[in-house]
Structures are given as structure tokens and as C-alpha cells.
Amino acid sequence: MHKANMKSQQIQKILHIALPLPFYRLFDYIAIDNQELKPGIRIKVPFGKRELIGILLNTSSHSAIEPSKLKPVITIIDQQPILSSHILKLCKWSSNYYHYPIGEVIFNALPAYLRKGREFKVPSKHQAQDRSDTKIHQTHNTPIKLNQNQQTAINTINKSHNIFNTFLINGVTGSGKTEVYIQAIKQTLANDQQVLVLVPEIGLTPQLVERFSKRFIEPIATIHSALTDLQRFKAWQLFYNGDAKIMIGTRSAIFAECPKLGLIIIDEEHDISFKQQERFRYSAKDLAIVRAQMLKTPIVLGSATPSLETTHNVTLNKYVELKLPERAGASVHPEYKIIDICKQNLKFGLADSLINSIRKHINNKNQVILFLNRRGYAPVLMCHACGYIATCKNCSANLTLHSQPSHLHCHHCDTKKPVFQKCPECKSLDLQDVGVGTEQLELGLKHLFPHVDILRIDRDTTRKKNTLNNMLEDIKQGEPKILIGTQMLAKGHHFPNVTMVGIINIDHGFF
Ligand code: ADP
Ligand code: ZN
Numbered sequence: 418m419h420k421a422n423m424k425s426q427q428i429q430k431i432l433h434i435a436l437p438l439p440f441y442r443l444f445d446y447i448a449i450d451n452q453e454l455k456p457g458i459r460i461k462v463p464f465g466k467r468e469l470i471g472i473l474l475n476t477s478s479h480s481a482i483e484p485s486k487l488k489p490v491i492t493i494i495d496q497q498p499i500l501s502s503h504i505l506k507l508c509k510w511s512s513n514y515y516h517y518p519i520g521e522v523i524f525n526a527l528p529a530y531l532r533k534g535r536e537f538k539v540p541s542k543h544q545a546q547d548r549s550d551t552k553i554h555q556t557h558n559t560p561i562k563l564n565q566n567q568q569t570a571i572n573t574i575n576k577s578h579n580i581f582n583t584f585l586i587n588g589v590t591g592s593g594k595t596e597v598y599i600q601a602i603k604q605t606l607a608n609d610q611q612v613l614v615l616v617p618e619i620g621l622t623p624q625l626v627e628r629f630s631k632r633f634i635e636p637i638a639t640i641h642s643a644l645t646d647l648q649r650f651k652a653w654q655l656f657y658n659g660d661a662k663i664m665i666g667t668r669s670a671i672f673a674e675c676p677k678l679g680l681i682i683i684d685e686e687h688d689i690s691f692k693q694q695e696r697f698r699y700s701a702k703d704l705a706i707v708r709a710q711m712l713k714t715p716i717v718l719g720s721a722t723p724s725l726e727t728t729h730n731v732t733l734n735k736y737v738e739l740k741l742p743e744r745a746g747a748s749v750h751p752e753y754k755i756i757d758i759c760k761q762n763l764k765f766g767l768a769d770s771l772i773n774s775i776r777k778h779i780n781n782k783n784q785v786i787l788f789l790n791r792r793g794y795a796p797v798l799m800c801h802a803c804g805y806i807a808t809c810k811n812c813s814a815n816l817t818l819h820s821q822p823s824h825l826h827c828h829h830c831d832t833k834k835p836v837f838q839k840c841p842e843c844k845s846l847d848l849q850d851v852g853v854g855t856e857q858l859e860l861g862l863k864h865l866f867p868h869v870d871i872l873r874i875d876r877d878t879t880r881k882k883n884t885l886n887n888m889l890e891d892i893k894q895g896e897p898k899i900l901i902g903t904q905m906l907a908k909g910h911h912f913p914n915v916t917m918v919g920i921i922n923i924d925h926g927f928f
């Protein structure tokens with residue numbers, strides 16, 4: 418009896434499967450027949466009274482569980498792996514490093530569309546290869562003569578073909594970093610490899626994609642949070658097949674599967690949106706470096722203001738720094754002026770000299786941006802009698818006063834409260850708003866410039882689908898306007914008619 422048991426244990430094939438559950442272990446099941454099963458396929462299994470979709474990680478003839486207790490799987494969904502061994506390796510690394518359950522990490526890497534077990538036909542390698550070959554070497558030619566620093570940077574990166582190296586392109590805005598990325602991408606595509614470009618959440622603008630599309634004839638896939646599950650899946654699939662040569666995506670794109678990755682680029686590498694801050698917390702930048710190391714490919718980080726960890730790694734000689742100290746092309750350094758507002762009489766948070774400058778540029782039929790990284794009416798509501806400040810009970814951050822509609826809002830945890838009429842501490846009616854947010858600035862400017870078009874662009878005014886795009890189109894028409902914006906407006910846009918930018922309360926950024 419004992420012997421028979423041993424024997425059956427050896428012939429039975431045990432499947433070790435990752436399930437999307439908050440456990441750190443794999444789950445063992447018995448294969449239905451003895452067909453060859455590859456890691457990375459989806460399998461439907463019984464789990465208690467439910468049925469779950471899991472991903473096969475490996476097979477063996479042994480299980481730590483008593484064989485009689487193991488259940489057979491229900492169906493094998495995929496014939497070919499939908500996740501390659503290198504993405505599975507990256508997931509295992511993440512699960513270990515970030516202490517997050519392996520099944521949940523893997524399901525995070527998979528497009529939502531595929532998590533539910535929808536059919537997906539993996540095209541044969543041969544097909545994907547054929548299609549890609551027809552598109553190689555036909556890149557658009559918009560010849561730009563690189564300057565010396567750009568040329569040095571690109572030569573250094575190109576020497577790292579199929580070699581893991583982390584590069585930092587450290588260059589001010591307009592120094593031609595994107596031009597270096599483009600040249601590095603061209604070289605990688607010419608080597609018949611694919612490129613993954615990670616950009617910050619608000620960096621993935623239509624302008625950026627348009628710029629890339631103008632320079633590459635190869636199909637570009639994009640992945641970002643505004644896509645539907647189906648759109649996301651389609652983009653994922655294009656890169657997976659090798660049809661899209663370039664993937665431009667926000668942080669989750671780091672898990673995008675592709676057959677021949679040859680280069681990873683992270684633009685604005687200092688941006689915090691590369692970190693996922695909830696549930697499975699990870700840094701897409703760290704993962705990108707691990708992925709590049711696994712695949713022996715170069716990775717390029719770019720920034721005008723590199724993060725401290727990156728700067729530290731440059732000092733340790735772990736990263737190679739490539740400097741672009743000067744602006745490229747025809748653009749010139751902007752002229753800066755600091756307005757010391759000490760003892761000045763401010764109108765709606767603006768100094769007279771700033772108001773005069775705005776007037777001058779508007780009268781010259783230009784556009785002006787006022788950058789204020791605080792949405793709402795005022796960042797603080799304070800009791801003038803006792804000094805009480807309205808704070809959020811959940812996170813002790815100050816509540817922001819909003820006027821449209823009137824409420825108090827915690828920008829950290831999204832708690833909303835009605836505005837109180839009396840101080841909760843001393844019952845005084847003397848409540849005052851302190852500081853200026855974008856709503857108040859907008860009202861103030863309408864008062865100061867009653868005949869000028871004023872456009873406020875922040876999360877509150879762009880909540881509805883397409884409003885942001887409509888506003889951007891409106892700005893592109895070039896009519897004189899004052900644009901008020903939070904960081905949404907600060908990056909990645911090209912506004913040719915803007916001739917002046919005012920940054921309000923810049924000290925705030927230091928705190
Ligand atoms: P960054 O990414 O560092 O902000 P870009 O690559 O966008 O800089 O370059 C800024 C502008 O300068 C773009 O309009 C670009 O086409 C132009 N440019 C970049 N490099 C050169 C060059 N070597 N010669 C002429 N124009 C250039
Ligand atoms: Zn009070």
C-alpha cells in the first residue's frame with residue numbers, strides 16, 4: 418500500500434500555480450493528462466467552492482501536500498505562455514523584494530483583460546517575426562545635427578548594445594535629451610530590437626506621442642491610466658507580438674511583455690509617479706533597472722533635476738552620467754527674475770511688478786502662464802481668535818478651502834467636509850482663509866483683467882473627459898490668455914505663444 422502510494426506520487430504531474438490571493442505560496446494541483454505544460458500559461462482551477470484563474474509557474478512530481486488531497490485542474494486556458502520566463506522572473510524578484518504575494522504581483526503584471534480568462538491566441542514566433550521584418554529600417558528622416566555633448570552621450574549609449582549599463586542624461590529642459598533618446602531608439606530598432614519608454618503620469622501627453630510618431634514610422638504602443646481594459650490589452654498585445662517596436666507608458670508598462678527588448682528609457686526619472694503607492698508598492702525605476710540587468714540591455718534615465726538616489730549612484734560610479742549642460746537648437750535661456758514680496762502690498766497674492774509684467778505681455782498679444790501648485794480657494798482656514806487651523810482627522814494635513822462648490826477638502830485622503838461657520842474650538846465667528854489657491858487666483862485675475870481670457874487648468878477644472886484636450890487646443894489657437902495651472906500645466910506641453918511664466922509663492926516648494 419505504501420509502495421503503491423509512492424509510485425502514484427511519482428507519475429502524477431504536480432502543477433505549481435500562482436493564484437491572485439494574498440498568500441506568499443504557490444498552490445499545487447494535479448495535471449489532467451500528461452501533456453507538456455509551459456510556465457506562464459493560464460489554468461483554471463477549483464479553489465474551495467470557487468473557480469480561479471492561475472498562472473503556472475513550474476511543474477514537478479512532488480508536492481508538500483498529501484497527494485490524495487490535491488485536486489485536478491479544470492482547464493488549461495493557454496497553449497503558449499502569455500508571460501515569458503523573464504517577466505515571471507521579474508515578478509518573482511518583485512515579490513521577494515517588496516514582500517508582496519507572488520500571485521498578486523503576477524496578476525498585476527497581466528492586463529486586466531486577460532486576468533478573467535478571456536481567450537488570447539498567442540501568435541507563433543514565426544508570424545510576429547515576419548511582420549516586424551517588413552517594417553525595419555524605414556524610419557523617418559528629420560536630420561538634426563547633434564551637438565558635441567549629445568553626440569558624446571549617444572556614442573556612449575550605443576557602445577552598450579546588449580550590455581547592461583545605467584546611464585543618466587543630466588541636462589536642463591531643452592538641452593536635447595529627447596533628441597538623444599530618439600537617436601538611441603533608432604539605433605536599437607536598427608538592431609531589430611524593441612524599446613520601452615517610461616514617462617511620468619502627466620508626461621504622457623499627446624504632444625510627446627506626436628513627436629515620437631513624427632520621427633518613427635514603426636508602430637508605437639502607449640499604455641496609461643486613461644485607457645479602457647480593452648485598449649490597454651490591445652496596446653499590450655502589439656508590444657507582446659513585436660508589432661509595436663516602441664512602447665511609451667506610465668509605470669505599469671514596466672511589466673509589458675515583448676520578445677526583443679533592447680533598451681529602456683525613463684524620462685523625468687525623478688518623478689514620484691514611477692512609484693506605485695498603494696497595495697503592491699513598487700518603484701518602476703528600480704524594476705526597470707532589474708529588468709535591464711536580467712536582459713543585459715542598457716537603460717537610460719533622463720532628468721533636468723535627477724533624484725538624490727540617482728545622483729548618489731552616479732557618485733558611486735554605478736551609473737554613467739552624461740551631461741547636456743546647454744540648451745540645444747535655437748532656444749535661448751529664459752531670463753529669470755525673483756520678486757521678493759517682503760513688505761509688498763499683494764493683490765490676490767500677486768506683487769505689483771508681476772501684475773505689470775502680465776499686462777505688458779498680454780498687451781503684446783502673448784500668453785502668460787501663472788503656476789501655482791495649490792488648487793482650491795485657500796490652502797488654510799484659520800480661526801483669527803484662537804489660532805485653530807482646520808485639519809483632516811485622518812491624516813492631520815491642513816484642509817483646503819474650496820469655493821466651487823464650497824467645502825473643505827483633504828488633498829491627501831480625499832475627505833470632504835462642509836465649511837464650518839464657527840470655530841470648533843472657541844466658537845468664534847472670525848474664521849479667515851490664509852494663502853491663495855488657484856480658484857482665488859482666478860477670481861483675482863478676473864477682477865484685475867476683466868477683458869482678458871483666463872483659463873484655469875487643474876484637477877478640479879479638468880475632471881470631465883476631454884476638457885483638458887479642449888483647453889489645450891484653445892491655448893494652441895494662440896489668442897492672448899492668462900493660464901493658471903498647477904503641475905498639470907508645468908510639464909510636457911508646447912505653447913509657442915507663451916512669453917512669460919510667473920511662479921507664485923515659490924518658497925512653498927521648499928517646505
Ligand atoms: P529636452 O528633452 O532636454 O527638453 P529636446 O530634445 O526636447 O530637449 O530639445 C529641445 C528642442 O531643441 C527641440 O525642439 C529639439 O528639436 C531641439 N534640438 C535638440 N537637439 C538639437 C540639435 N542638436 N540641433 C538643433 N535643435 C535641436
Ligand atoms: Zn477659535
Ligand code: ZN
Pocket residue numbers: 809810811812813814827828829830831832
Ligand atoms: Zn486627510
